[in-house]
Amino acid sequence: MSVFVWIAADTVTTLTVVHAQPVGRNLAAGGLYPNSKIQKRLFDKRQMATLRLTSVVGIGxxxxxxxxxxxxxxxxxxxxDKLGNSHSTGFxxxxxxxxxxxxxxxxxxxxxxxxxxxxxNQKLEHLLEADPLANQSMSQPAGPQAGSKLSPDGHSVGGNPPGGSKDSQLNSAISSGVRTGTFSKDKIPPSGKARVPVPPNEPxxxxxxxxxxxxxxxxxxxQKNVLYVGCTALIALVTKYTIEFASVGDSRAVISINGTAYRCTEDHKAxxxxxxxxxxxxxxxxxxGRVNGFISVSRALGDHCIKNLVTxxxxxxxxPRYPAPDSVGVTANSxxxxxxxxxxxxxGVxxxxTDQQSVDTVRKCLKETGSPQKAAFELKNLAIRSGTQDNVSVLVLLLREISKWI
Structure with a gap:
């Protein structure tokens, strides 16, 4: 089995595809190859569209x-894709x-x-395929949890989901769950199980x-004496049952749920x-707006000249990914x-x-072209046209076939 690592190249028209072949003995029963030999190939954006993925439906x-x-x-x-040789896992x-x-x-x-x-090393590779909530009782709805709720486009609100139409109640319930980590049994689509995600920062x-x-x-x-240089880190680890988000700094992840933008991470700004x-x-x-007048992000990797402040x-x-992949007729990537x-x-984006503008732009392009690659370029171009003064990088991870939600 192979592991694909795609790293952005120096131009906007090509990607460096790192193809990692296992070397030496198989290091784990699951086939993890953390010390793989690296071979590089170049794929242009048209070839990228033909790559077969298993962790997500498509990528741009x-x-x-x-x-x-x-x-x-x-x-x-x-x-x-196929992180650690797990077909349902992507990093x-x-x-x-x-x-x-x-x-x-x-x-x-x-x-x-x-x-x-x-x-x-901890013999935990099974977590990539394991249901973290397998032993949790599904018969009782989740209890309330502390923390503010998140409305669409990243604005915080308080209180219980408002009344109104079925759609508005559903959107309110989903926004509450995305923000606080609570999805009560009566707050999820009827086709899903009552699966309760871990609250933010309770990892x-x-x-x-x-x-x-x-x-x-x-x-x-x-150790490399990186004192005055740093970076943010925005990570989405897609597994069989969950999507694990991690962020340090002001890069951001947003999910489109029925066309509405919900923020999955929080910005760390000074x-x-x-x-x-x-x-x-x-x-x-x-x-x-800068830590000691130095940088605008309050958390980062590197920047060890002020590490006591910039954690x-x-x-x-x-x-959680719904419905449970072990349900009858449901694939691992559902x-x-x-x-x-x-x-x-x-x-830079x-x-x-805004969060909702980004979702509207990507969704419109996906409906018109069916291409997450073109959708990513459209969002990048929108940021440039809107006057951003920073580098721009965009990833679009398609979670479901477009034909199922257009």
């Missing part, structure tokens, strides 16, 4: 260095560098390997391993009040009947495009 990638405002491309995108990440690309390149080359190695087992991989990557950057309070409690300052502790969320696609992008 687009990037633009935006040379009018930026001297170099500092973003790195990593796309891995997708964006590392948005600042001060240079060094930190982003190191993270892009290593973080997923550290994740696999940790799974192997699942896989979330804990992702956190360790992030910390290990940051430790490597410290202008955020909670982050300002944290930084000040550690003896730092925020000057013009790499990630935001984590475990999002998702909620309303889940459509995930957009992952750096702040989110500085000028």
């Amino acid at each position: 990638h687009a990037e633009d260095p935006n040379p009018r405002f930026r001297k170099q491309m500092e973003d790195v995108c990593v796309m891995i 997708f990440a964006i590392y948005d560098g600042h001060g240079g690309q060094e930190a982003a390149r190191i993270a892009g080359d290593n973080l997923h390997r550290y994740l696999l190695e940790d799974l192997l 699942s087992k896989l979330g804990t391993i992702i956190r360790k991989a992030i910390q290990r990557t940051d430790d490597v950057l410290r 202008s955020d009040k909670q982050e300002i309070d944290r930084i000040k409690s550690l003896g730092g300052t925020v000057i013009f 790499c502790d990630p935001f984590l969320r475990s999002y 998702t909620n009947e309303l889940d459509e696609f995930i957009i992952m992008a750096c702040d 989110w500085d000028v495009v």
Whole structure:
């Protein structure tokens, strides 16, 4: 079996496809190959559309260095299908560098390997295929959990889901679940099981391993004396039963549920009040929205000159896939009947495009062309036209066949 690692190349028209063949003995019963030999090939965007995927239905990638405002491309995108030889698992990440690309390149080359190695060393590779809620009783609805709820497009609201039409109640219920990690039995589509995701920052087992991989990557950057260069980390680990999100910094993931945008991660910005309070409690300052007047993100990999203030502790969320893949007639890659696609992008997009605008743009293009690749390029172009002054990187992960939701 092979593992595909796709890393963005230097141009916007090609992708570097890293084909990892196993070397030496099979390191695990599940076929994890964290020390694979790397061979590189180039695929253009047309060839990319023909690649057969197993972890997601389809994928689109687009990037633009935006040379009018930026001297170099500092973003790195990593796309891995069949992670660790698990056909239902994919690893997708964006590392948005600042001060240079060094930190982003190191993270892009290593973080997923550290994740696999940790799974192997702890003999936890079965988690990629295991149902984390298998032993949980499905007969009782989930109880209330603390935390604010998230309405469409990232605005926080409080209270219980409002009354009104069936659609409005459903949208309100879904937004509550995405934000707080609660999906009560009466708040999910009738075709789904009452499966309760782990609340944000109360990590699942896989979330804990992702956190360790992030910390290990940051430790490597410290060992390499990466003092004044750093990067964000935005990760979506797609497994058989869940999608594990992790974010450090201001890159963002958004999911389209029945055409409505719901934010899956939280931005770490120095202008955020909670982050300002944290930084000040550690003896730092925020000057013009920058930590000690240095960087605008309050969490990052690297930046070890101010590591006591700019932590790499990630935001984590475990999002359940519906219906349960072990249901009769349901494949391993089935998702909620309303889940459509995930957009992952750096702040070069989110500085000028709202969550809902991004979903509307991608959804319209998918309906017209059926191509997640074209949809990613359309969103990238929208960010450029809207006046972004940063590098732009976009990933579109198609969760369900377009014909099933158009």
